[in-house]
Amino acid sequence: MKVLVDLSVVPLGVGVSLSSYVAACEKVLKDAGLKTTLHGYGTNIEGEWDAVFAAVKRCHEVVHEMGAPRVSSTLRVGTRTDRDQTMEDKVRSVQAKMR
Numbered sequence: 001m002k003v004l005v006d007l008s009v010v011p012l013g014v015g016v017s018l019s020s021y022v023a024a025c026e027k028v029l030k031d032a033g034l035k036t037t038l039h040g041y042g043t044n045i046e047g048e049w050d051a052v053f054a055a056v057k058r059c060h061e062v063v064h065e066m067g068a069p070r071v072s073s074t075l076r077v078g079t080r081t082d083r084d085q086t087m088e089d090k091v092r093s094v095q096a097k098m099r
Contacts (some may be wrong), residue, residue: 001049004087006076008042009059011068025047025059025068032058037087044087049079 007072011021026043029036032055035046045052056073 001079002084003045003047003049003052003084004078004090005045005056006042006074007045007059008074009063010072010074011063011066012072014066014068021063021066021068024062026085028062029055033059035087036042052099083099 007025009021009025011018014021022038026036026038029043029045032051033047034052034055037044045055047055056075060071060073
């Protein structure tokens with residue numbers, strides 16, 4: 001099943017700057033072959049359910065390996081069965097209605 005996910009991974013107990021942890025998670029997602037869009041407070045991910053959730057698990061593992069004693073993630077997950085929809089489709093639909 002295809003899934004669209006909005007993921008925010010927050011390492012806890014590692015200080016104020018989190019960009020190196022975000023970069024490590026972005027690498028995990030890219031290495032998994034997933035389509036992603038980084039934004040100011042997370043990453044949108046598009047792919048097959050099992051691949052996406054395996055990559056989310058790997059993000060947690062990598063962030064822990066980097067020294068974070070705790071990791072908190074927020075996930076928003078969307079699936080559809082009536083048609084295939086990409087991240088770009090969703091954005092274009094809203095933009096078209098704004099014209």
